[in-house]
Amino acid sequence: MQILAGVGGAGDIVSEYLLIAGGGAGSTGFGGGGGAGGYLTSTTFTLSGSFTVTVGAGGAGSTTAGSNTSGSDSVLSSVTATGGGKGGYLANGANGGSGGGASGRIYTGGTAVAGQGNAGGNANYTNSSVTAAGGGGGATAAGGNATYNGGTSGTSGAGGAGTSSSITGSAVTRGGGGGGPCRTTGETTTAGAGGAGGGGAGGATEATAGGNGTDNLGGGGGAASLSVMSGNGGKGVVILAYPTSSPALTTISGGLTYSVDTVTRAGYRVYSFTSGTGTVTV
Secondary structure, eight states: OOEESSSSSTTEEEEEEEEEOOOOOOOSSSOOOOOOOOEEEEEEEEEOSEEEEEOOOOOOOOSSTTOOOOOOOEEETTEEEOOOOOOOSSSOOOOBSSOOOOOTTTOOOOOBOTTTOOOOOOOOOSOTTOOOOOOOOOSSSOOOOOEEEETTEEEOOOOOOOEEEOTTSSOEEEOOOOOOOOBOSSSEEEOOOOOTTTOOOOOSSTTSOOOOOOTTTTOOOOOOSTTSOOOOOOOOEEEEEEETTSOOOSEEOTTEEEEEESTTTTTEEEEEEEEEEEEEEO
């Protein structure tokens, strides 16, 4: 970890990064939980010249079935983390950094981008009268599959767990998936919990909104019952960390919201970009 001479240009900096995309939104209408934003890390990334940083927005929840959206990509120079897939409504979960959870009864969780996350959970296939839905995938684990518990009882899948990182000097778990919803009309289906690392829980009653994914953790949004607001996905984050023996970044354009910390992780400059898009120059 030092300033490199003659590698890609004088003044290049070798940095660690943590790159997380925006999480997908959960579905209303007894659909699936949202998938976490794609999660990427490196300890040997060269910062050189001018490059783009984009913090992906979380997907939007909705009270209209099928109108929720997937998360947006986060970008660091040539590296892209893919937005989390939205939870499905009468459909499979959407593909994404981590996949969205499946809509109840017969559907399948969305797939994940290799190396960025995990698949969303599947719906309950055992009994078509129970609408338990899948949880969204997380950075460490797949979203939980819905289960049939007998009679008219089921359990929606929990969001997949995120991953812990100490890049800032403190251990933080990020990239949890959103949980599937509750249903009590004609059946007894229990909502799924949000995944550790910012995943929103499924609505605990038919009148309860899905939990929002946590901003800057890239969490997936929780699902909700029919015409109740589903959870938004959480915004992503871009974090750079390198030794204080290397100089501060020269310029950061005004379109980016960020902070710099040289205390929490002793001996390191830690840049946390939490919103926006813009150009950074070494």
